[in-house]
Amino acid sequence: MSVNNPTAGALVRAGQLVSLRRHIAQDEAAFVRWYTDADIAYVLRHDLRPLTPYQAQGYFSTIVLPNSAHGTAWAIHHNETNALIGTTAITEIDERGGECLFRIVIGEKELWGGGLGTDATRLVVAEAFERFELRAVNLEVFAHNPRAYRSYEKVGFQERGRSEEWARNVRLDVIAMRLPREAWDGTYRTIAH
Numbered sequence: 001m002s003v004n005n006p007t008a009g010a011l012v013r014a015g016q017l018v019s020l021r022r023h024i025a026q027d028e029a030a031f032v033r034w035y036t037d038a039d040i041a042y043v044l045r046h047d048l049r050p051l052t053p054y055q056a057q058g059y060f061s062t063i064v065l066p067n068s069a070h071g072t073a074w075a076i077h078h079n080e081t082n083a084l085i086g087t088t089a090i091t092e093i094d095e096r097g098g099e100c101l102f103r104i105v106i107g108e109k110e111l112w113g114g115g116l117g118t119d120a121t122r123l124v125v126a127e128a129f130e131r132f133e134l135r136a137v138n139l140e141v142f143a144h145n146p147r148a149y150r151s152y153e154k155v156g157f158q159e160r161g162r163s164e165e166w167a168r169n170v171r172l173d174v175i176a177m178r179l180p181r182e183a184w185d186g187t188y189r190t191i192a193h
């Protein structure tokens, strides 16, 4: 079960089901629980292996927390309970090309399939297009993760290609998807146009 976190970080952007907030140091325990989970590693990591607790702590404190302070990574909170339920980010931000790579994990597995990840994705897309004024959001998803693929389709991402990778003798089919700003439906737009 997700744990209610009364000490949530500052609100960045609110959706219907979830909100994006700044990560705070207290989020580390949940983050480590998610990134050491085998089911999550199976859909998230290119070596299919969970991080060790030490690696997950380091990832959170040296990358995710500073990036969240900088505005490119966010804690996902459930609007009903305010509980921390996941984490999301844009990385590889190419300001000249106007592109980035989108990443997301709803870490509380019992909440998968409830629309929360899709709502969070819509919020990040709005951040990417409005705050960062990017021209396109890219992402990569494994073919063995149809839930994520469908979620991204609902937000408007379209497949642009497939590639094959190998990890520990397992073939991975990686699907590249893209949402150009002109194809964005404007959900959670805050700036009037």
Ligand SMILES: CC(C)(COP(=O)(O)OP(=O)(O)OC[C@H]1O[C@@H](n2cnc3c(N)ncnc32)[C@H](O)[C@@H]1OP(=O)(O)O)[C@@H](O)C(=O)NCCC(=O)NCCS
Pocket (backbone or CB within 6 Å): 040, 043, 044, 104, 105, 106, 107, 111, 112, 113, 114, 115, 116, 117, 118, 119, 140, 141, 142, 145, 146, 147, 148, 149, 150, 151
């Ligand atoms: C991917 C993720 C963010 C999606 O968020 P979510 O809240 O679970 O997604 P939603 O409930 O909005 O949508 C899931 C959709 O997939 C569909 N779906 C679920 N399992 C499916 C399957 N096996 N095959 C096809 N579609 C499936 C659902 O029916 C739903 O579509 P619908 O609304 O048209 O019925 C979330 O599940 C998650 O964090 N998963 C673990 C980490 C992960 O996969 N991250 C992404 C890595 S690229």
